[in-house]
Amino acid sequence: MKAPQSAQLPRATYRLQLHKDFTFDDAIEVLPYIADLGVSHLYLSPIMAARPGSTHGYDVIDHNRVNPELGGEEGFDRLCAKAQSLGLGIILDLVPNHVGVGADNAAWMEMLEWGQRSAKAGMFDVDWNSSRRNLQGKVLLPVLGAPFGIVLEQGELTLRLDAQAGQIDAWYYETRLPVSPLDYLALLEPSLKRYTGEHARELANLVRDFEALSTHQGSDQSLIDTARGLKSRLAEAVRTDAELAAAIASTLAEFSKDWRALGELLDRQAYRAAYWRVSADEINYRRFFDINDLAGLRVEREALFASMHERVFEFVAQGKVQGLRIDHVDGLLDPREYAERLQAAAGKPDAPIYIVIEKILAPHESLPESWPVAGTTGYDTLNLVGGLFIDPASERALSLLYRRYTRRDEDFDSLLVRSKLQILQESLASEVGVLANAVQTLSASDWHSRDFTYAGIRRALESLIAHFPVYRPYLDRRLAPSAADLRVIDWAVGRAKKAAGAVDTSVFDFLGKLLKGELCAPDSGYDAELALRAAQRFQQLSGPAMAKGLEDTSFYRHFRLLAHNEVGGDPRRYAVTVSAFHRANEERLRKFPADMLGATTHDTKRGEDARMRIAALSGMTAEWGRRVSAWTRANRRWVGEHEGEAAPDRNHQYYFYQTLVGAWPMELRVDDVDGAAALAERVIEAMLKAVREGKERSSWTNQVAAYEDAVRSFVRGALDASKPNAFLLDFAEFMQRVGALGALNSLSQTLLRLTMPGVPDLYQGSESWQLSMVDPDNRRPVDYARLREQLAELRKESNPAALMQRWADGLPKLHLVQRVLELRRRKPLLFAAGVYRPLAAQGERADHLVAYAREDDSAQLLVLAPRLWPALQPDPAQPADWRDTQLMLPNGQYRDLLSDRVVNGGARNVSELLSAFPVALLLRA
Incomplete structure (x- = not known):
């Protein structure tokens, strides 16, 4: 896309998570601090x-x-x-893919009341033509706690009148199920015999008029409007006559007791109330992943697109909003078309609005340059930068340690395919069924493919999606698939055919042609619209399958190094080289110079600084192995048993120790009973999420209480500070070193992310140490009063040596963030479009330094960030050992903005350049 003009580009953003306990007014209170920090845009949930x-x-x-x-x-x-x-712009987070459904969503309730007659039905992505006879023309509602017949017999479904709305509903505890007004006749007519009050004539007239609805001659909308008027009349009558309301309530109560009649009534509705466990197999509306109460929207329909975004476009036109973030873009039928419509409506031809998309890219994948967006929200750069701090030399040793400790030997490729297949056959089975129906309908339309069976097509789809190496391809009605998409499709088809073994694999070739758009061609013999729709349904399913299979399953089964297990991460890419980092930055500057650079988000598995601590373990694998062995022996008494095996098992124990490394509060004392107990409860929540997401020993849908109780007992016992605890003493001593090494990693990571091409984003509070675990831990309240005090303190005193003495309280990171953001405020063009030039050090430890220049006509900036700190500085209390490593600085005089020292150009020893502060930011005077 044409990049937004530099004046419109964010220099840096600050993410705030809003909710009922942190409102707009709460945000207003912290805005002066945020502006003082140096960001340009507020980025709102x-x-x-x-x-x-x-x-x-x-x-x-x-x-x-x-x-x-x-x-x-x-x-x-x-x-x-x-x-x-305060000079702050605002970026809004939009949710176009789905909507919360239930009684608080009027459009959803109208669709349930009237089915396909309602214009609202077109909003939702429902398969009205299900192969299941009892779902044809209906929406499956998996809201019951037991099978439908049992719920009926036990009287848990009852009819009630909403006197305010004149609406009759079936209720299952707190769940409201609307009854169609076409069925009101049978529910109101018996009330004529019970009621003889002053509104008897009105009740009789209403009964007659509700009866007439069944022969209504007008349009569907006219029918709905007529029924709405009748309900208003009913509401008016019962509001003013308690006797009438009581008569109707008595009729409904009596009707509810006849469970067979009630069941028949509900079977006539445009929905099928069902046991919640059937949702995975039979649900027939597209969801956000496998969440039943988040229904997919058909935002590709122009009218819905316009109506959904009406208020947002007003905010943009009024100058209240300057940028947009698009949630879950891969869930959309046609992401590129959506982005084009958004840009056309919100931007101007000569001044596009700043748009970033939540898009997860595989390490070998690139964002299509044709999309009119500034870039992604930064998961790719998060893992790119983080990979610099994992020691590549440790891969074999750490892999061996993990295998021996956990006794798990499955390679990650196999694990991922197995996890995705499980998701497709369990959580997303209904979505696979809808897709298989669409593909079979298409294949049956031509003699060459009509012999493909439904079962064969379904198995092939599951295998193909399980082997798909990226989230999705991008076939649309206007553009042929890219060369990259074609390669990915051919690769996945080849892998799926190989996995199928010695069977007829022609169905995979058919699916490959479908995904590549070949069946949309005029001479293909297939209906182009049906083919396109089937291919796009595949694309909408492959993304959730990858997300659930990789991030929410495989990442909670494979724990070799948790720094890898991050949104957008891939444990198969063990580490990132300096040269690969430079190449990626040069490419980003060329293609997406305003790409957002995240490090922590509301979705990350752990905070940015927690990951840097865990990454430090890769540089001390021998000691790490010894410590884990010792801790395992010390905590053996807390390990329970479930079904003849250890609980928690070795894999979850390994997860526990790494999680504790990341989250350990540096101010925590081993005799702080309350502090240790509070930490234990946070860790338990993260552990239970890991156990359930992994779906091996427990799960969200089948929670194994005995195993989960064993996890709770283990964590509480290991972190019990109320009595002498050898594990806690040893762990706290270990964390003095690892915490310091992690902080050094973090300072380097932060400097790189704030100065490399792109727009850095700060997640609330991450200007200081961000040691959170997975949500909801990463949404805990931020202590802004403390941060304000620290920022004010830095304004008065920023001696680098003094700051590093207080590294545990986060001051060095806040100092670094504030200094770089201040420079970005003064030199916006340098960062928006300045040249990126790698600098290469010379000497024995040259590979431990990431260095580059950012240059334009107004300034020259040199960035120096060490990496692999455990080898450089095994003892954080001693200076880093750079040996003979030198860096040739361009001629001139520079001021280090982080230590306020003056540095001359020429060949300089790196140890001298970094003697005052662990990283350096040199601006040519």
Whole structure:
């Protein structure tokens, strides 16, 4: 795309997670601090109306109403005004793929009430033509806690009248199921015999008019409008006559007791209420992954696109919003087309609006340059930078340690395929069924492919998706697949055919042609629209299958080094070389210079500084192995037993020790009973999530209480500070060193991310140490009062040696962030478009230094960031040992913005350049 003009580009963004306990007004209170820090844009979590009590905002229920729990429209206006007064722009997080469904979503409830007659039905991606006879023309609602017949017989479904709305509903505890007004006749008519009050004539007229609905001659919308008017009349009557309301309530209560009649009534509705466990196999509406109460939207429909974004476009036109972040772009039918529409509506031909997309790229994958976006939200760069701090020499030793300790020997490729197949056959089985139906309908339309069976097609789809190496390809109605997509499709087809063995594999060739768009050609013999739709359904399914199979399953089964197990990460890419890092930066500057550079987000598995601690373990594998062995012996008494095996098992124990390395608070004393107990409860929550996501010893849908209780007991016992604890003493001593090495890693990582090509994003509070575990731990309240005090302190005193003496409280990182952001404020063009030039050190430890220049006509900046700190500085209390390593600086005089020293150009020893502070930022005077 044409990049936004430099004046419109964010220099740096600051992410805030809004919810009922941190509202617009709470955000206003911290805006002066955020502006003082040096960022240019506030980057907000979704602000539109979400489920009451939502802690994240991604369960939107109304895309055009500002969330009242955050402060509503007035609160957002106050925030915008305050941000504008401080010179801050605003980037909004949009959720176009899905919507929260249930009684609080009026469009969803209308669709349930009227089925395909409702215009709202076109919003949702429902398969109305299911192969299951009892689902044809219906939506499956997996909301019951037991099979439908049992729930009926036990009287757990009852009919009630909503007197305010004149609406009759079936209720299952707190779940409301609307009854079609076409069925009101049978529910109201018996009330005529019970009621003889002053509204008897009105009730009779209503019964007659509801009866007439069945022969209504107008349009579907006219029918719905007529019924709406009748319900209003019913509401008016019962609101003013308690006797009438009681008569109807009595009729409904009596009807509810006849479970057979109630079952028949519910079977006539446009939905099928069902046991929640059937959702994986039979649900017939597209979901956000496998979450039943988040339904996919057909935002590819122009009318829906326009109506969903109406309020957002008003915010942009009013100058309140300067950028947009698109959630889960791979869930959309046609991401490129969506981005084009968004850009056309929100941007201007000569000034595109800043748009970034949540898109996970494989290490070998690139974002299509034709998309009109500034880049991704940064998961690829997160793992690129993080990979620099993993010692490549340790791969064999660490792999061997992990195999021996856990007694697990499955390679990651096999693990991933197995995990994806499990997801496709369990969590996403219904989505696979819908896709298989679409493919079989297509294949049956031509003699060459009509003999492919449904079962064969389904097995082939599962295998092909399981072997797909990226989240999805991008076939659309206007553009042929890219050369990269064609290679990926051919590779996946080849792998799936090989895995199938000695059987007929022609169905895989058919699927390959489908995905490459060959069946959309006029001379293919197939219906082009059906072929395109089937291919796009595949694309919408392969992404969730990868996400669930990789991030939410494989990453919770394979724990060799948890620094790898991050959103967008891949344990098969063990480490990143300096040359690969430079190549990626040069490519980003050329293609997506305003790409967002994240390190911690609301979705990351652990905070950026926690990952840097774990990465440090790769440089001390021998000691790490000895420590883990000793800790295992010390904590053996806390290990329980479940089904004849250790609980937690060795794999989860290994996860525990790495998690504790990442999350250990440096201020925690081994005699702090309350502090250790609080940490234990946080770790338990992360451990249980890991156990359930891994789906081997327990899961979200089949929780094994005995195993989970053993995990709780193990963590609490290991972290019990109420009595002498040899493990805690040894672990705390180990963390004095690892914590310091992790901090050094983090300072290098932070400097690189703030100065490399792109727009750095700070997740709330990550300007200081970010040691969080997986959500919801990473959404804990931020102590902004402390951060304000520290920033004010740095304004008065920023002696680098004194700062490093206080490394544990986060001051060095805050100092670094503030200094770089201040430079970005003064030199925006240098970072937006300045040349990126790698610098190569010379000497024995040259590979331990990442160095580059950023240059334009106004300035020359040199960035020096050490890596692989455990080898450079085994004892953090001693100076780093650079030996003979030198760096040739361009001629001139430089000021180190982090230590305030003056440095002359020429050949300089790296140990001298980094003697005052662990990293350096040299600006030519």
